[in-house]
Amino acid sequence: MRFQKKCVYLHAPNNKKGYFAMEVKRHRTSLKDLAQELGVSIATVSRALRNSPEIGLEMQNKVKDLAKKLNYRPNPFARSLRHEAPKIIGVVVPNLVTHFYSAVLDAIEDEASRAGYSVLSANSHEDCQIEAKAIDNFISMHVEGIIACLAQDTTDYSHFEEIADMGIPLVFFGRTCLSDKFSSVTANGDEAAQMATNHLIETGSKRIAFIGGPNHLDMVRRRKHGYLEALREHRIPIDREMVACGKIDYQVALDAAKRLLSREDRPDAILAFNDIITFAAFTAIKEMGLKIPDDVALIGFTDDLHAAYVTPQMSAIEDQSYKMGTTACRLLLRSIKGDKKIYKEIVPQKLVIRQTSAKK
DSSP: OEEEEEEEEEEEESSEEEEEEEEEEEOOOOOHHHHHHHHHHHHHHHHHHTTOSSSHHHHHHHHHHHHHHOOOOOOOHHHHHTTTTTEEEEEESTTTTTTHHHHHHHHHHHHHHTEEEEEEEETTTTOHHHHHHHHHHHHHTOOSSSOOOOOOTTTOOOOHHHHHHOOOOOOEEEEOOOOOTEEEEEEEEEHHHHHHHHHHTTTTTEEEEEEHHHHHHSHHHHHHHHHHHHHHHHTOOOOOGGGEEEEOOOOHHHHHHHHHHHHHEEEEEEEESSSSHHHHHHHHHHTTOOOTTTEEEEEEOOOOOHHHHHOOOOOOEEEOOOHHHHHHHHHHHHHHTTOOOOOEEEEOOOOEOSEEEEEO
């Protein structure tokens, strides 16, 4: 057990003079603490404590001596999970309240249950630090494997590098990284975006804007690429002012849409990156007194449930989210069973034409 020291100024009840007291906070020693102290990887420490023949006797003794000195104790909850309770898969999603991620999680839970696994889910709230903490918790709990979709601000992948170094099976879905190390399940966002943009052009739109998320996300890059390819295909000049890529946030997207629509050369159509941005654009068009689709046509990457129940009904690029979750879980189960191959699965999206895209 390690201790963190903190000085706190206290007052004696019957004494005008104060005194300093030392407040001692206990911090449970982790595998990471042992690894950092010895300058080795967490995987090395874990194997040494398990008497793995991969680790030399000298290093095993060093690790065990330090573990005893720092009063390291394995998490009993994690041990019970490994030996008594059902086998566990950890899942990290960026925004659990959206239909897409909840549908993916439903599929993962169904597929895992059929294989005798239980699922623990964590919501990163689009925050890299929360995401990294969730991954660290899953490591401590000795989950059998992890399925993850990156938070939008994740640009440091060290917590996933650590997973690779430890040999813990992991599969990405939707937003991915480290493609040389992990399997992934993605959508054909580039093809779908190109198809949607082509539809907008062919039904009368001439000045099409794209509102997306952070440019470092592979999902954003794919969808923006498809949009640009459609413009090139129809020999429409690319206007960078018509591309607004920022934070995936309703208010940010609403402001971006209003800025575009306030221009003298405003767009007459918008392709929106996901459901949050789609409905922000939908609201902006309505609040500015413009008609959909006559003044501004709109297609968004969103789900069938919400798209069908707004007025006018939304033309949408729909994810097969349940299929994506099922595929990701199946790939993870393969990896858990020892399959070392890195898979790149693509789940096609569907363009569903309703009322918001074709001009009269």
